[in-house]
Amino acid sequence: MSILVIAEHDNSSLKQATLNVVAAAKAIGGDIDVLVAGENCGAVAESAAKAEGVNKVLVADNAVYGHFLAENLAELVAEVGKNYSHILAAAGTTGKDFMPRVAAMLDVAQVSDIIRVESEDTFVRPIYAGNAIATVKSSDSIKVITVRPTAFDPVAAEGGSAAVEALDIVKDAGLSSFVGEQKAESDRPDLASASVVISGGRGMQNGENFKMLERVADLLGAAVGASRAAVDAGFVPNDMQVGQTGKIVAPQLYIAVGISGAIQHLAGMSDSKVIVAINKDEEAPIFQVADYGLVADLFEAVPQFEEELKKVL
Amino acid sequence: MKVLVAVKRVIDYNVKVRVKPDNTGVDLANVKMAMNPFCEIAVEEAVRLKEKGVASEIVVVSIGPKAAQEQIRTALALGADRGILIETDEEVQSLEAAKLLKAVVEKEEPKLVILGKQAIDSDNNQTGQMLAALTGMGQGTFASEVVVDGDNVQVTREVDGGLVTVALNLPAVVTTDLRLNEPRYASLPNIMKAKKKPLDTLSPADLGVDIAPRLTTLKVEAPAPRQAGVKVADVAELVDKLKNEAKVI
Numbered sequence: 001m002s003i004l005v006i007a008e009h010d011n012s013s014l015k016q017a018t019l020n021v022v023a024a025a026k027a028i029g030g031d032i033d034v035l036v037a038g039e040n041c042g043a044v045a046e047s048a049a050k051a052e053g054v055n056k057v058l059v060a061d062n063a064v065y066g067h068f069l070a071e072n073l074a075e076l077v078a079e080v081g082k083n084y085s086h087i088l089a090a091a092g093t094t095g096k097d098f099m100p101r102v103a104a105m106l107d108v109a110q111v112s113d114i115i116r117v118e119s120e121d122t123f124v125r126p127i128y129a130g131n132a133i134a135t136v137k138s139s140d141s142i143k144v145i146t147v148r149p150t151a152f153d154p155v156a157a158e159g160g161s162a163a164v165e166a167l168d169i170v171k172d173a174g175l176s177s178f179v180g181e182q183k184a185e186s187d188r189p190d191l192a193s194a195s196v197v198i199s200g201g202r203g204m205q206n207g208e209n210f211k212m213l214e215r216v217a218d219l220l221g222a223a224v225g226a227s228r229a230a231v232d233a234g235f236v237p238n239d240m241q242v243g244q245t246g247k248i249v250a251p252q253l254y255i256a257v258g259i260s261g262a263i264q265h266l267a268g269m270s271d272s273k274v275i276v277a278i279n280k281d282e283e284a285p286i287f288q289v290a291d292y293g294l295v296a297d298l299f300e301a302v303p304q305f306e307e308e309l310k311k312v313l
Numbered sequence: 314m315k316v317l318v319a320v321k322r323v324i325d326y327n328v329k330v331r332v333k334p335d336n337t338g339v340d341l342a343n344v345k346m347a348m349n350p351f352c353e354i355a356v357e358e359a360v361r362l363k364e365k366g367v368a369s370e371i372v373v374v375s376i377g378p379k380a381a382q383e384q385i386r387t388a389l390a391l392g393a394d395r396g397i398l399i400e401t402d403e404e405v406q407s408l409e410a411a412k413l414l415k416a417v418v419e420k421e422e423p424k425l426v427i428l429g430k431q432a433i434d435s436d437n438n439q440t441g442q443m444l445a446a447l448t449g450m451g452q453g454t455f456a457s458e459v460v461v462d463g464d465n466v467q468v469t470r471e472v473d474g475g476l477v478t479v480a481l482n483l484p485a486v487v488t489t490d491l492r493l494n495e496p497r498y499a500s501l502p503n504i505m506k507a508k509k510k511p512l513d514t515l516s517p518a519d520l521g522v523d524i525a526p527r528l529t530t531l532k533v534e535a536p537a538p539r540q541a542g543v544k545v546a547d548v549a550e551l552v553d554k555l556k557n558e559a560k561v562i
Contacts, residue, residue, distance in 0.1 A: 092473050093454075096442075096454070128436070134530050175449075179467060190473075196562075228491075239476075263329070276555070292544075292559075293544045313562065
């Protein structure tokens with residue numbers, strides 16, 4: 001068996017999710033090659049070559065891949081990937097965009113968002129917003145798979161010494177072009193990879209009150225998230241959403257503030273190692289998954305929490 | 314221009330899902346069904362394009378059992394002009410759904426196809442992208458803004474860490490994210506009018522598509538429950554536990 005892992009990166013650095021996907025590839029077994037497609041992405045390829053368990057790094061460095069347009073990436077991945085038994089990518093917004101396109105081009109099904117590998121053709125994945133867990137078997141010759149990064153412990157970032165090979169394959173589908181982007185400006189860690197996350201819900205009452213959470217986040221080096229209810233109410237942007245329809249997180253510490261614990265939110269955070277819930281409603285379902293629950297008015301508890309943290313940190 | 318919208322009949326998002334005791338799937342007997350929420354957003358976007366004079370006709374298509382007519386009628390009540398049901402009682406997976414939709418695209422020749430980014434039952438997030446690949450169209454997935462401008466469409470996409478805007482040649486495929494719009498409710502007069510709008514029924518065989526699934530579900534289980542922990546009395550105790558017991562700060 002041979003597995004092609006598509007690296008997730010921003011042209012300058014390799015995203016940690018790639019190391020989680022390599023771990024999933026190791027669980028399947030076989031030679032693991034990593035494809036880095038981007039523009040001026042040499043440094044990414046070098047990082048990928050150091051990752052544990054990687055056999056070879058293939059680099060497609062060209063302007064047509066610079067913005068990760070699905071139409072161009074899919075043509076490249078389908079051509080390179082047809083010689084492999086498995087093609088894997090992280091189930092982030094990039095992988096979710098181009099991978100089904102790859103699968104369709106190869107006329108195979110895709111197995112989305114796997115959380116466990118049972119065997120080379122059998123995988124476990126959540127369905128119905130994590131309310132059910134399905135074990136599925138693929139009968140296709142090439143398995144196209146997206147991996148939920150938080151479900152696999154990453155391989156070591158250092159220690160490997162894979163060969164790096166440049167690919168001279170330029171695929172411009174001519175269907176799409178990049179117009180612009182708006183990055184969420186933040187000095188805080190990325191929500192999906194942060195080791196501590198503090199999230200607010202509808203109980204926050206408005207976007208201004210999220211500043212309270214930001215102050216705590218800065219003390220803990222945490223990312224700030226939100227429930228779908230807080231996003232729908234317009235308090236904060238959608239890229240902060242934790243839940244089945246937003247980001248799936250599994251930090252060491254997850255602090256839910258003013259979040260009732262709707263099923264769709266729990267699906268996005270219940271794999272966290274330690275969960276803290278602060279809510280004034282004693283009956284809130286969030287307390288059923290919380291390791292530590294504090295029944296209190298968040299507008300009193302959060303400033304106190306900030307003061308107490310300052311004492312011990 | 315003609316807009317094609319695909320909608321899926323799924324378990325209502327407010328219903329608590331129960332796994333069948335024999336682990337063969339999820340219990341759908343006597344459960345309330347509804348249009349997939351992301352598909353509602355797709356219908357709404359098409360209706361808004363028509364209200365702006367950009368779209369001239371909205372065709373809504375669904376794949377599923379006879380009862381999926383209900384979801385098509387809902388879309389017609391919201392403002393779609395006519396419906397197509399590809400009727401089957403078999404399980405249709407994403408690749409096969411994309412092939413069926415491709416056959417409809419070839420017949421209808423829409424300039425824009427709008428789908429929800431994922432269905433809340435299988436959570437696959439695949440069909441729109443697969444349809445785009447099979448029809449050779451560009452794709453604007455997870456859209457939070459759609460602007461049609463002459464021969465192209467600009468789609469602002471919700472991605473990890475922000476927003477990205479791409480320009481696609483028409484015809485193109487767009488898949489909707491949550492914040493694209495807020496769907497309206499159908500008015501009673503429009504629900505009555507929708508009953509008279511045309512709705513054609515086809516079979517997968519009529520479209521020449523083999524819908525045999527490639528993935529076999531071996532079992533479906535309920536997720537392992539997480540144990541509830543303890544309640545702490547105050548913030549000081551919480552911080553103490555986090556530092557000395559859980560050792561996470």
